[in-house]
Amino acid sequence: MSDVSVSVKNLDLNFGSVEVLKDLNLDIHHGEFLVLLGPSGCGKSTLLNCLAGLLDVSGGQIHISGKNVTWSEPKDRGIGMVFQSYALYPQMTVRGNLEFGLKNQKLPKDEIEKRVARAADILQIQELLNRKPAALSGGQRQRVAIGRALVRDVDVFLFDEPLSNLDAKLRSELRVELKRLHNQLANTMIYVTHDQIEALTLADRIAIMRGGYIQQLADPMTVYNKPSNLFVAGFIGSPAMSMIDGEIQNGGTSFSFKGHSVTLSGYEANGEVHDGKAILGVRPEHVSIESTAQAGKTLEATLDIIEPLGSNTLLWFNVDGVIISALVPSELSYKSGQTYHLGLDISKASLFDAASEQRL
Amino acid sequence: MKKELESLFIYSLVLALVSKIAIGLGLGKWAIKKFDLTPWMIEGLPWLFIALMAVCVYLLSRAGMNSKGTAQKGYSGYIIGWAIAALLCFVLWDFSDAFADLDIEFEFGESSLLLRFANYVGHGLLLLVTGLFAFGNILGLQTAAIFAIFTAAVVVIAQTREEDEPAGKIEKIIAQNIVAKIAAVPMIMTALGVFVGCTIWTIFYSFTKSGLLPKANFVGLDQYERLWDTSRWIISIKNLAIYGVCSMILSLLIGFILAALLDQKIRFENTFRTILLYPFALSFIVTGLVWQWILNPEFGIQKIVRDLGFESFTFDPLYNPDIVIFGILIAGLWQGTGLIMCLMLAGLRGIDEDIWKAARVDGIPMWKTYLKIVIPMMRPVFITTLVLIASGIVRVYDLVVAQTNGGPGISSEVPAKYVYDYMFGAQNLGQGFAASTVMLLAVLVIIIPWAYLEFGGRRQND
Ligand SMILES: Nc1ncnc2c1ncn2[C@@H]1O[C@H](COP(=O)(O)OP(=O)(O)OP(=O)(O)O)[C@@H](O)[C@H]1O
Ligand SMILES: [Mg+2]
Helix, strand or coil, X not given: CCCEEEEEEEEEEEECCEEEEEEEEEEEECCCEEEEECCCCCCHHHHHHHHHCCCCCCEEEEEECCEECXXXXXXXXXXXXXXXXXXXXXXXXXXXHHHHHHHHCCCCHHHHHHHHXXXXXXXXXXXHCCCCHHHCCHHHHHHHHHHHHHCXXXXXXXXXXXXXXXXXXXXXXXXXXXXXXXXXXXXXXXXXXXXXXXXHHHCCEEEEEECCEEEEEECHHHHHHCCCEHHHHHHCCCCCCEEEEEEEECCCCEEEECCEEEECCCCCCCXXXXXXXXXXXXXXXXXXXXXXXXXXXXXXXXXXXEEECCCEEEEEEEECCEEEEEEEECCCCCCCCCEEEEEECHHHCEEEECCCCEEC | CHHHHHHHHHHHHHHHHHHHHHHHCCHHHHHHHHHCCXXXXXXXXXXXXXXXXXXXXXXXXXXXXXXXXXCCCHHHHHHHHHHHHXXXXXXXXXXXXXXXXXXXXXXXXXXXXXXXXHHHHHHHHHHHHHHHHHCCCHHHHHHHHHHHHHHHHHHHHHHHCCCCCCCCHHHHHHHCCHHHHHHHHHHHHHHHXXXXXXXXXXXXXXXXXXXXXXXXXXXXXHHHHHHHHCHHHHHHHHHHHHHHHHHHHHHXXXXXXXXXXXXXXXXXXXXXXXXXXXXXXXXXXXXXXXXXXXXXXXXXXXXXXXXXXXCCCCCCHHHCCCXXXXXXXXXXXXXXXXXXXXXXXXXXXXCCHHHHHHHHHCCCCHHHHHHHHHHHHCXXXXXXXXXXXXXXXXXXXXXXXXXXXXXXXXXXXXXXXXXXXXXXXXXXHHHHHHHHHHHHHHHHHHHHHHHHHHXXXXXXXX
């Protein structure tokens, strides 16, 4: 168990009568980059604040580096935190921001200087040290904020949507830098975001949250390819997965909807698949356009809308009122209003039970 | 050439208005007397500038003689507008004179409102007509002339500007953003008239020996010498200094501490806020009377504590000349701290919650976070409250009147009361004006360096 850096056990958190986190369990390994992903209001920040000790939990325990810190002050938990709004102290210089906490801990002067120099070196903010936050760009401010966590010399970094206030280009730059930083420092990082690209690119594991519960906790590729339920499937992936309401028939061998039918051979089910109402989810890149019709493999579909995305083109098809989207290379040309034969790659599709919404 | 003419036109216009107003304020008569001038030298000044304007317009029309003149359509509207303004101005000026001359009751007796109004209008019109023919009203005539020449200038400019020529100065002034400018005029007039005009008027008459009525008989600095020789004024200043320093420090301190306590997400915050803000809804007079009772040795705190068994307890600030100003201070704080607290609370609420979290993660103790991070961030709020408190201090008057009326003796006098008493009680306007001018100076001495630091300094920083 020494591999576990942060461990959350049966965590409950209420704001008055509102239950935000319910019986939440989570183990995070040393040096792991864990991303908490979920829609707005699902409790990501709340969970992070509980870990940081900024909120008093209503029940359960939090262990960091083997110590029970459920009731410790934030400063004693061995964490550093970075906020969406940077939260720099505006009237202090960058150096002042980095030093303030350390000075308060009464660390020796040369130690403080060493740590500040190291952080400035890692984040390449040496030239900014004597400026005030107001004279920095958003990206530079966030770097300083990361530096403030860095100088604390802690095991666990907590990030609450650190890149959300930046424009798209800066965000992708800083994303790469964060990844590099993680490789360099090998600290545990817990990172809250609602941007799935950030989650997929940065994470060792992603915890997808909804309404205070963790829906799926897995590495990015598993989350993407084998979403554990309908919510995760719909939340992850852009352009989004097409969902087809239908029924499993013939002893779990075929899926039919609106009079069409596709065979389920090649689908890796979790267990045995029984007949009954179900939902088939197919990502646009797993829909192909075939030249000929094959019974049980292809669907007759009318092309509705064409959305060029640059390197690819997104095609929206209509199969008797069911919308299916397909991602094709942009060199190929298609005409809207025409009929095509769609092939679905069932081995990469996801099948969900209609009632429980769980993956089959 | 055109550019210079337009500039000259605008300067003449401004000078014409300024000289007109200065004469209207009575400066003209004073200058005539003082420098032994013949009256027409002064009274002719506005006319001189008006003539200059006219010449500019004429030359402008000559300069633009050869241009095709693409008269902009919108301009006819402006022209009509300015012409109406000229007429209105003349009429109103006559009207105001008419009203000033009227003794309403005498002229019209106890007639109905409508009838009276009709009489006003008729009377005004009559005056207008006679005025037009008799050229009786110089000021109205001048104003009308300025407007008329301005209208002419608009016509000329509209007629002579080429299509591709950039707009000149005059056009920029009258045609661009005209709606915003018109909307701003009343406010600018009020600001200039009330603030600048009245201030200058006050300072002006502080050099005279005006008694019951303002009269321009100058005595140099006599009023000021007398002022500083008066022990009542000296005591007023001392009291104000004590009251000011204590009230400034204590209001800020108590206001901030209360706000910080309320900011701890306590329950019943609204209730507390209302209770603490409630005194602010009371007038100073009521506050003063309330505290006069509370501090009264026979009925108030002293009596209560003595009844509890502490027989020798004395607390009668309002009856002790040495500490009476502190008795007033207590009432002032009770009344004013609620508002300061509310402002501070708003300031505290404006601080990003993440700053608090960051400080907690950094392990900064609460008091240090307030002192080193939050208070510096609340600088704008502090400045606002400082200005509010300071203006309250300088004006403090009614509180004193209600609590002690300056007593015992003259030990709780304040400058504002001095001004009021001399202006209206002692019928010595000159002395009152001198005192208020000193107060104004004192305020300026504080405000100007601060404003310079606040605004002048910042420009260099950014
Ligand atoms: N102080 C509070 N008092 C009451 N309810 C709160 C409080 N803070 C958060 N909540 C509620 O808790 C839930 C979770 O909030 P949280 O801030 O953790 O969401 P989030 O996942 O971080 O969302 P976002 O992506 O918008 O930041 C929300 O429904 C919110 O309304
Ligand atoms: Mg959040």
